[in-house]
Amino acid sequence: MSFPHLPSWLLLPLMTVLGFAGGALWALGPALMRAARLVNETISTLLLNYVAPLIVSYFIFGPWRSAESGAYPQSPAFVAAARLPSFAGTRIHPGFLFGLLCLAIYGVAMIRTRWGLEMRAIGGNAEASLRLGIPVSRTVIVAMMLAGGMAGVAGMAEVSAIQGRLVASLSPGYGFIGFLVAWLAGGDAIGIVVMAFLFAVVSSVGDILQITQGTPYAVINLLMALVLFIVLGRRNPTGGAR
Known part of the structure; x- marks a missing residue:
């Protein structure tokens, strides 16, 4: 309908x-x-x-x-x-x-x-x-x-x-990026705007590199995954969010 x-x-x-x-x-x-x-x-x-x-x-x-x-x-x-x-x-x-x-x-x-x-x-x-x-x-x-x-x-x-x-x-990975933005911002509203802008730039650069230099977009995914592990380790070194 x-x-x-x-x-x-x-x-x-x-x-x-x-x-x-x-x-x-x-x-x-x-x-x-x-x-x-x-x-x-x-x-x-x-x-x-x-x-x-x-x-x-x-x-x-x-x-x-x-x-x-x-x-x-x-x-x-x-x-x-x-x-x-x-x-x-x-x-x-x-x-x-x-x-x-x-x-x-x-x-x-x-x-x-x-x-x-x-x-x-x-x-x-x-x-x-x-x-x-x-x-x-x-x-x-x-x-x-x-x-x-x-x-x-x-x-x-x-x-x-x-x-x-x-x-x-x-x-194309909005949920994953949103998770990183929220964690890096630490729940701060202004921080969310800053981190969202940062990841928007990273994502856009990945598209440009893929088109102009032939760089696999997987490189950007690896970068974001590395950021995820760093964030998880910094937020809760005992394992996982509460």
Whole structure:
């Protein structure tokens, strides 16, 4: 069901809500496993980053495949009402502003609210937070579902504004890069902006080197993997995030 006859003022909010719901439900599994202390959320979410594209590929290669896609399977193009506009002919779209708004809300919430204080306490020492009466499991589940929902909205914006249809190469490692950005920033809102810009530069340089010098993009992946190991070792030398 694609709702081709809905106006944009109704279709785009509907896509946003569905994107948030899909991302939140996808994050619910790792959140429940983390709350039950079965699987570390770092491991489960990183591994699921490889599962989600395969599910999308199933639909692109199967029931949602466009008859005009040829050798490169993809879904039919979205109707005009389902496309987010861009600014001045660039690739910048309202999804970028939405991300900045969410980051601002996050920064204020973490510093100025009781919920943010509880989140920082849990990040520092979950066991001590539990003994102080903080609902650790509930807080972790809500936080992870909110984060998953925001990621779902980001994916919706990417598809709607940039791709205009579902494609197999929708996410070339965005989840992995997002993880590195969050860890290197240490949860600081300004740090997230700085680290995101840094990794955007690294990723862009990798594309340029691949085109002009024939350098395998795997070199950039190795660099990011090395950064991951350094970050994990620095954050928690005893093994894993709590």
